[in-house]
Amino acid sequence: MYTQALDSPAAGADEGSEERERLERFQARIDRDEKIEPKDWMPEAYRQTLIRQIAQHAHSEIVGMLPEGNWITRAPSLRRKAVLIAKVQDEGGHGMYLYSAAETLGVARGDLIEQLLSGRAKYSSIFNYPTLTWADIGAIGWLVDGAAIMNQVPLCRCSYGPYARAMVRICKEESFHQRQGYELMLTLARGSEAQHAMAQDALNRWWWPSLMMFGPNDAHSVHTAQSMRWKIKRFTNDELRQKFIDVTVPQAEYLGLTVPDPDLRWDQTSEHYRFGEIDWSEFQAVLKGEGPCNRERLEARRAAHENGRWVREAAVAYAAKHQAPAHRAQAGAGALS
């Protein structure tokens, strides 16, 4: 109802109270569980928060293709190779859904990609760890995608329509990712002694970074309170982390593997697992770019972007040359529906 007022500053002394009223009306819509759609009025901070979060999420999907892509040529069977290719392709697709959702907020996709390539944009810290063995592919599917699902399922109910709809698609596909990972771990855990050891080693290396995926403790999370008020976020970092641990520890037990946390124990009174202290200095270092693979990941993205430039340019040249025939297919087709 006040969309136009965005472009022209409100006049006079009423400005403050008008703005307040608008904000209150917006919050009331959120409180009634209404969805916000691209053309609706929204506070600038809401828009910026969403752009930041959706873009980071999209970048994570795109960079997330790299650690797993590393093993496509070395998958141990045709079945495993086909599955891994499908999974990596899904991650690319998820990135596309998310960039598409971010664009509805008025940001250009080219700018978002530029931010990623220049190193200014953040993406999930987990993808800066290396995939040293084939078991890492199992551990990523089981733990990393498992943690992602914990985070993403509540986002299907996020207050911003395009983001929520993208998350519904993504969550449907993530379930395959996690299950193929667990199946891979199960095969190794039941295999030879060396295979079992390889699975244990992968769990040892991926457990703590997976817990860090949920972000800092609630006390140190700057955006949580406001994001929850806006229903962008439905649960806090610590709540989701606890939930993940509670469901994952029994899965590790079933595999016959040991979670690398000497403080881990079942607490009967709270009916939750208690776990050891997370090394937050490691998390901060990886975020700052000092993880094992930060540089390598960005270099790989930049190389892909540069090496693909001639293809993009050729496509544009071809499109310009064939502009008229592109529409020929529909000539005379009449009404479409």
Added chain:
Amino acid sequence: MNEDWVLYEVFIRSRSGLEHKHVGSLHAADARMAIEHARDAYTRRQEGVSIWVVPSSAIVASDPGEAEALFEPARDKVYRHPTFYAIPDEVKNI
């Protein structure tokens, strides 16, 4: 990166007999590429049997600010619904 690539909205018919439904958007150099990208991005699991792509710039949308003027008038016309009319239970097949 995509400065020259057009933004397309994608519509998918999930099964024959159903209408095309908006699923998202993508960038492409031309319509043919938009169809191919839509195939890769939105139908990896047999979600569709037909795809429409439309340049986003070709879509004219109603303004949320006018929603009241556009849709409010229908609210008090409940007589447009069959349940508005009370028919005795004895009367069948109506």
